[in-house]
Amino acid sequence: MINFEQFKSVRGLTEELSENLETEDFVIQASEEVSPTKWHLAHTTWFFETFVLKELDPEYSEFHPDFNFLFNSYYNGKGDRTQRDHRGLMTRPTVREVFAYRDHVNRGVERFFQKTEINQKIHDLMVLGLNHEQQHQELLLTDLKYNLSLNPLFPVVLDCNEYKVQDAEGWVKMTEGLYEIGFEGDGFSYDNEHGRHKVFLEPFEISKSLVTNREFLEFMEAGGYEDHNFWHSEGWDWLNKHEFDKPLYWHKQNDQFFYYTLNGLKPIEWDAPVAHISFYEAAAYAAWKGCRLPTEFEWEAASDQFDWGQRWEWTSSAYLPYPRYAKAPGAIGEYNGKFMVNQMVLRGASIATSPNHSRKTYRNFFSTPSRWQFSGIRLAK
Amino acid sequence: MINFEQFKSVRGLTEELSENLETEDFVIQASEEVSPTKWHLAHTTWFFETFVLKELDPEYSEFHPDFNFLFNSYYNGKGDRTQRDHRGLMTRPTVREVFAYRDHVNRGVERFFQKTEINQKIHDLMVLGLNHEQQHQELLLTDLKYNLSLNPLFPVVLDCNEYKVQDAEGWVKMTEGLYEIGFEGDGFSYDNEHGRHKVFLEPFEISKSLVTNREFLEFMEAGGYEDHNFWHSEGWDWLNKHEFDKPLYWHKQNDQFFYYTLNGLKPIEWDAPVAHISFYEAAAYAAWKGCRLPTEFEWEAASDQFDWGQRWEWTSSAYLPYPRYAKAPGAIGEYNGKFMVNQMVLRGASIATSPNHSRKTYRNFFSTPSRWQFSGIRLAK
C-alpha cells in the first residue's frame, strides 16, 4: 500500500519544476489549450482535497470555499468551474496562496495517513491522484514552454536538455500473428489501457529510431510543406490557414535555424529527434518517405525491441475504447472515456514525462493539430 | 465490360431525381458542407469529361473552357477550383446550360463507345465514374433536403417515403474469432475497402433492428440531451453551442412533433428508424441504453444476419486505412485516403442510396457533427 513518503516525493517534484520561475511566469495562459503553472499547482491539489480529504476525512477543514469553482478542470460531476480560457485571468489567489494551499492539503494528507489504515480504495484513489499529478507535471512543462515562447526575450527557466542524440538505427521485423494488447500486471494503469485483448497483425517493420531534425529538414527542403499529395485534406487546410512551414518553436534568423527550449533559444541539434509536430506533419513526413505511421498495436507489440522515451510518438490509431471498456461511475469516470473521439493515440513517453510514469501500454492522446507536446515520429512499413 | 446502356441508365436517374424542382431550387447552397443540385449535375459530368473524354478521346471537343475551374471539387491535382462555399453563387452557367453540358458529355461518351474497344482501363474508369455519380445521387437528395429545409414554406419535391417501419427484432449473437474483413469478388469497390484482412473479435451481440423514432423520443424525454454523462466531451460542447435538443428537421408545433421530408412537412412515423442524427447523438443514445455502437468489423461480420439499407449506421470505428492500403497515383488517388482522419465510419446504406450502390463492405464516412445524411443507430453490446 502507498505511504506518505511516496506522496511527498511526487508532490515535491511538481514544485521543483517551477522553482526558477518569476511570480509573473506562473500566471499567464497563452492559448485555450494550455494552462498557467499556478493552475496546475492548484488543480492537482484540488484533486486530493476533493476526492480524498473532503470525501474521506470528516475532520478535514477546506482551505477555501471558492477553490472548487476555481480549480476544477473538466469534471462536470463536481460542480461549476472557471471557463477554461479564463484560467490565465485569475491573479488571485496569488502564487503564494497557491503554495499555501498545497501545504495545507499536504499536511491534511499527512494527518490522514497518520490516523487512517490505508485500504485498497484509499490506495487506489491516492495512486490515481499521484498519476494525475505526474500527468500534470508534464503539462506544466509543455504549457510553460508555450506560454513563455511568445516572449521575444526567450526566457530561460529550466536547465534540461530537450534534444538528445539517439544511437539506434535500422528496422525491427515483426511477423504476422495474434498479439495480446493492453495492460496486465499489478501496478497502476488507466482504465483506457484495460481489457487486454487479442489483435491480429499482418507482418510489418518498424524503425528502431525516431526521425531526426536533420531528416525533417530534408522534408522541408524537398517542399514537403508545399505539396498537397502528402497531406490529409484537413491537414492541408490547417497548414494553409496558419501558413506553417516548420515545427513549432523553430525560428529562422539570418538563414540559420534555432528553436526555443525551456533553457532558452538554441541552435538546432540536427541529430536529435524532431519534436513539436502535429499529427498532420507526422503523417505527411511518413507519406513523403513512402512509409506510414505504426498503429498503436504494432507499436506495443514491437516496443521491447527499440528504445523509446524521448518523444510521444504519433500512431495511426484513433483513440477509441478497447473491447470491454467501461467507464467508472461518478466524477472519476469522466477521466478518459469522454475524450475518445477525434483524437489520435501517441505511444511512448517524452523527456518531460515524470520518472516512473511510463509503460509500454500507456495510451496518450491529442487532437491532430496539437504541436505543443514533445511529439515525434517513428516510421513503419 | 461496361456498355453505353448502363451509363445512360445511371445518368438518367440523376436527372429524374431533380425533375420536380423549380429552376431556383437548383441554385442555392445553404451551408458549406452541402452543394447546389446544379453543381452535382455538372460535377458528375465534369468527371467523365475530365478523366475519360479529355484524356482518351482526341476528337472530343470541350464544352466550355471555364467548366474545369467551376466544377472541379476537391481534386487538387486537376487545377484550380471554385471556393467550396461559393458554389451557391454561380448563377451562370444556368440550369439549362448545365443540362446542355450533360447532353454534350453523354453524346461524347456515346460516340466514344461507338468507336472504341472498351479495355480494362476504360471499363474501370467508367465504372468509377458511375459509382461516383451514384454517390452524388445520394448527396443530391440529402443536400437538396437541407437546402430546402430552411424555407418556411417547406417545399414538396419528391414523392418518396423516407420513414418505413421495420419488422425485425431481437439480437444476433456472434462468437469470438478471427473474421475476414474487406472486399472480395469481381464487382466494383472503392480502394478503401481493399486489403481483405483478418480481425480478431471478442464475442458480441448486435441488434437486428434500428433504433426507432419512438425509442429516440424516450431518450429525449428522459433528459438525454441534458445529462453530460452520456456524451463525449466535444459532443457536449457541440450540443450546448447549438442548443440542440432533437434530431435535425424535427419541428415542434402545438406540442406535436413533425419532420421535414422531401415530400413536405409530415407527422412523425414513430415506429420508423430515427434519422438525421450526429455521431455524438448516436453514441449518447447508446450510452443511455447501457449499450454501445458496433465497430465496423462487428457490423460487417454480422451483417448477413440482419436487415439493413434504410439508414447509414454510425459505427464506433474511426475511418482509417486498412492494412496494405495504398492510394492510387494521380488525381484519382485523391478519392479516399486524404479523408482518413477525424471521421467515423458508417456502414449499410440509406433510402437515398442509389440502387445497386450498396454492399456489406462499403465504408461510408462523415465527421462526427454531421446530421444531414440519413444516419441512424444500431446497438451492440
Add this chain to the structure above:
Amino acid sequence: MINFEQFKSVRGLTEELSENLETEDFVIQASEEVSPTKWHLAHTTWFFETFVLKELDPEYSEFHPDFNFLFNSYYNGKGDRTQRDHRGLMTRPTVREVFAYRDHVNRGVERFFQKTEINQKIHDLMVLGLNHEQQHQELLLTDLKYNLSLNPLFPVVLDCNEYKVQDAEGWVKMTEGLYEIGFEGDGFSYDNEHGRHKVFLEPFEISKSLVTNREFLEFMEAGGYEDHNFWHSEGWDWLNKHEFDKPLYWHKQNDQFFYYTLNGLKPIEWDAPVAHISFYEAAAYAAWKGCRLPTEFEWEAASDQFDWGQRWEWTSSAYLPYPRYAKAPGAIGEYNGKFMVNQMVLRGASIATSPNHSRKTYRNFFSTPSRWQFSGIRLAK
C-alpha cells in the same frame, strides 16, 4: 395628389432593370449586406401591401399569409422576419410567383385608387412607398453587380455606361458665414433632411470635379495603400486584414487593369470618376493629396456651383440627426433614425440613382468599409 400613372411608372422601372436576367440571377445573395434581386422585387411590393392595402383597403385580399415574414426587412414593429443572411436561400416563392405578387398588389393599388379619394395621408404614404421603391432600384443594381461579380464568367446584364468622363475642373471658393441647411419646399423628402437650420462655415474651397480613375491610380502607384500615415487607424487594420490594394471590382490581368460592370468586364476609362471605394480609401486619398473631404454642410452650401450625380460622394460628416429631428411614430418611424450611428454621410447621387430621386439636401449614408455602392471622392480644402 399622386395618381396611379405615377405609381405604375415607378413600379415598371423596377421590372425593366431586371429584364435581362436569367431566373438563377434573381436568387443569390453573395454577402449579408446585399440582397437578391427577387427580394427587392418582393420587398418593395410588401411595403405597399402592408402599409397601404392591408391598412386602408378592407376589401383587399392578401396575396399569401407567409409573405410578411418572408419580405419584411428591418421593421421590427411589423412582426418577425427572415434572417437577413437567409434571403438568398428562399428559392420559393419562385421568380414567377414574385412577379405575380407584384401584379396582384399593383392591381390592388389600381382598384384602391379607383374607389378612393386620395387624401394627404394616403398621398404621403404612396409617395414614401415610391421613394422607397426608387431607393431599392439603386440597391437592386448595386447588389446585383456584387452578386454577379464573383462569377468568373463576368455576366453581362445591363446596357449602361457606369463610367462617363466629366468636363468640369477647378475649385469653387466659398466665404465664411451662416448657411441654411436642410430640406425646404413642397416635394418629397425624408425625415433625416428635415429641420432646416443654420450652420456656420469657415471659408473653404471645394473641387468642381470628382477624382478620376487616373488620379486614383497615381495614389496607388505612389504607395498610398502601403503608407499608414494616410489612413485612419481602423482603416489601416481593415486594409491589412483584407489585403486590399485597389478599388472593388478592379482586376489586373497581364499588367492591365479592368473592372467589372453590369455590362461585363471592361478596360478602365481613366478619365471617368473612380467608384467603389470605401470611406477609408476616400479619406486616405484626400490626405495623400494634402486635402480633405468636405463636410456635408459645405457640400450642400456649394452644390449649386458644381456638377454632381455620377457618384455618391463621401463626406467627412458622420450621419447624425439634425436639430429638432424626431422620428415618426410606428413602424414607418424606423426608417432612418435608428441608423444614425457609426455611418458616414454621402451626398449627391450616382449613375444608378433613379430619375427624379435626387436633390441637394438628400442624405445617403453607409458604413465606412462599404464599397459596393457607386461611391466616389470630391476634395475640399
Add this chain to the structure above:
Amino acid sequence: MINFEQFKSVRGLTEELSENLETEDFVIQASEEVSPTKWHLAHTTWFFETFVLKELDPEYSEFHPDFNFLFNSYYNGKGDRTQRDHRGLMTRPTVREVFAYRDHVNRGVERFFQKTEINQKIHDLMVLGLNHEQQHQELLLTDLKYNLSLNPLFPVVLDCNEYKVQDAEGWVKMTEGLYEIGFEGDGFSYDNEHGRHKVFLEPFEISKSLVTNREFLEFMEAGGYEDHNFWHSEGWDWLNKHEFDKPLYWHKQNDQFFYYTLNGLKPIEWDAPVAHISFYEAAAYAAWKGCRLPTEFEWEAASDQFDWGQRWEWTSSAYLPYPRYAKAPGAIGEYNGKFMVNQMVLRGASIATSPNHSRKTYRNFFSTPSRWQFSGIRLAK
C-alpha cells in the same frame, strides 16, 4: 517652463495607484481593449525615453534594446510592436524590472533637467508626456477594474469612492446663437481641441445633474432593454448578441443589486450617477425619457453652469476634426487624428481622471459599445 518636481509628482502618482496590487495583478489583460498595469507603467516611461531622452540627450544610455518593441503602443512611425492582444503574455520583463525601468528613466530625466536649459520644444514634449501619463493613469485604473472584475473573489485594491451622491437638480436654459468652441489660453491642450471656431446652436436645455443609478433602474424595470424602439439598430443587435440587461459590473444576488468597484463588491448607491454604460445604453435611456444626449458643442457652451467631473458624459457628437485641424508631423502626430472615425465624443471627466487633467474643451472619445470607462449620462432637450 516645466521643472523636474512637476515631472516627479505626476510620475509618482502612477506608482501610488498600483501600490496595493499583488505582483500577479500587474500582469493580466482580460480583453484586447484593456492593458496590463505593468504595461501602462512601462509604456508611459517608454514615451519619455523615446521622444525625450533618446532624441535629445546623447549621453542617455538606453535601458534595454527590446523595450521599444515591447512597449510601443500604436505609433506605427516608431518601429514594430507587440501585438495588442499579447500584452498580457509578457511575464518578462518582471514587475520589478519595470519599476527599475521607471527609475532609470526618471533619473535620466533628472540628469537631463540638471544639464539642459528647458526651451519651448522640450517644455512642450515634457508636458505632452505628462499629459499622456495622466491619461494612462485613468486607463490604468479602468483597465485594472476590468481585469480584476472577472475574478469571482472580487479583489479590493484601492480605497476610493467611485459613486458619490450629487446635489444639483433642474435644467440650464441656453439661447440660440453663435458660440465659440475649442481651446483657448496658455495651458496644455491636445491638438484635437484646437481650431477655436464658431458653432451656431438652436435654443436648448441641458440637465444640471447626471442620471442616477435609481433612474437607470427605472429604465431597466420599465423594460428599456427589451423594447427595440429606444435603440439604434446596431445597439439592438449588440444588446441581443451579448444578452445585456444592466450596466457593466452590476451583479444580482438574491434579488439585490451589487456592483464591483476597485474597493470590492458593494451594494448600489442609488442616488449616485450611473456608470459603465455604452453609448447605445445612454442613447436608449435618453430616448425612453423623451430627451436626447447633448451635442459636444452644447455641452461646452453650457458647461460653466453645471457641475461635472464624476463621469465621462456621452454626447451625441461623432469624434471628427475641428475646422483647420492638422495633424503634427512624425510619430507624435499619430496621437489623435487617426482615431477620428466611428467613435463618439465624451465630455467632462471622471472620478478616475487625474487631478489637473480636465478642462471644459477636453474631447475624450470611445467606440459606441465601450463600457469599461466611468461613462454616464446627462440629458438635453
